[in-house]
Amino acid sequence: MKKAKRADQVKIKKPKIRRTWTRSPVTKVKESGKIYKRKRSADEANETDLTRDIEKTYKYCPRCGAEMINKRIDHKQRKVCPVCKFVFYHNPVPAAGVVIEKDNKILLVKRKYEPYKGDWCLPAGFMEYDESPQKCAIRETKEEINLDVELEGLFGVYSGKDDPRTHAVLVMYWAKVKGGEIKPGDDAEEVRFFGKDQVPSNIAFLAHRQIIKEYFEDK
Ligand SMILES: [Zn+2]
Numbered sequence: 001m002k003k004a005k006r007a008d009q010v011k012i013k014k015p016k017i018r019r020t021w022t023r024s025p026v027t028k029v030k031e032s033g034k035i036y037k038r039k040r041s042a043d044e045a046n047e048t049d050l051t052r053d054i055e056k057t058y059k060y061c062p063r064c065g066a067e068m069i070n071k072r073i074d075h076k077q078r079k080v081c082p083v084c085k086f087v088f089y090h091n092p093v094p095a096a097g098v099v100i101e102k103d104n105k106i107l108l109v110k111r112k113y114e115p116y117k118g119d120w121c122l123p124a125g126f127m128e129y130d131e132s133p134q135k136c137a138i139r140e141t142k143e144e145i146n147l148d149v150e151l152e153g154l155f156g157v158y159s160g161k162d163d164p165r166t167h168a169v170l171v172m173y174w175a176k177v178k179g180g181e182i183k184p185g186d187d188a189e190e191v192r193f194f195g196k197d198q199v200p201s202n203i204a205f206l207a208h209r210q211i212i213k214e215y216f217e218d219k
Contacts, residue, residue, distance in 0.1 A: 022042050050167050054079060061086055092159070092167040097124020098136040098175035099155045099215060101149070105193035106215050109144055110199075112189040115164045116204030120194075122211060124170060133171040141175065145191045146183040147173035156214065157208035170207050 003137035054077060058068050068088070071080040078086040099122060100107040108120040125140035127133060134151055139148045152174040160168035182191050194200070196216045203209045 001198050008044070010182050021157070021175050032171045042137070049085075050161060051077070057090060058088055062088075070116055077210075087153065092169045094127045094133065094136075094171065095124055095160070095168045096127060096133040096173070098137050098149060098151070098173050099211065100149065100175050101215070102193050104219055105198075107191065107193050107213060108203075109177070109184070109188045110190040110192075111204055112184075112187050119204035120200050120201040121204040121208045124172070124174070124208075126168070134173070136212060137173050137175070142180070144185045146180050147177050147187060148179040150178050151175050156211065158210060160205055160207045162206050168207075208217045 037134040054070075058079050059082060060066065061068055063086045064081060064084040066081050066083035068079040069082050070077050072078070073080065073087060078090065079087070107123070109123055110120050113118055123141045123144045125136065126145070127136040128139075131139070137151060138149055141147055155174050158170040158172065160170050184191050196219060199212055199216075205214060
């Protein structure tokens with residue numbers, strides 16, 4: 001999914017302070033390639049400590065451009081603006097997706113871009129600010145695989161701590177195909193149904209691996 005540029009992020013006027021680095025910490029981490037390393041197990045990902053991720057967020061206030069400071073608020077270290085008092089609450093980002101089945105097979109999408117380029121996952125994506133999880137799941141399905149779907153109920157809710165972009169909370173729905181023909185969208189290289197013994201070993205994201213496992217456990 002495309003990330004919209006927020007107007008308040010674009011217009012930040014940075015104060016004239018000598019910077020101690022030439023690249024943002026976020027860029028640094030990405031370029032090292034470290035965060036794309038896959039975790040070994042779901043347990044390991046669940047134990048992942050994300051508290052230090054706060055340092056990858058705002059160096060300068062997204063509202064007024066002053067340098068942010070660390071402050072303990074509500075039992076957590078948070079980035080706070082000493083000038084306009086803006087507090088950055090580092091919340092997970094909600095995402096939604098679908099489980100589509102046909103003849104006891106599950107539909108997976110091969111990822112065209114990083115993270116986990118070339119790996120398979122379920123159709124899913126991050127929620128836009130103005131949409132519900134249901135709308136997001138339906139939109140992402142149309143964008144990624146060109147299918148019009150109807151949601152049939154909740155499959156489950158998952159924590160995605162091994163997504164290098166953010167800590168995602170993934171809401172997955174059962175979905176029934178209403179129309180459209182399968183065609184990989186801009187983000188997808190290939191779309192296929194997989195049976196229990198055909199699931200590829202390279203599944204992107206531990207939450208998706210868990211969903212596939214749970215789907216076939218019921219078969
Ligand atoms: Zn501020």
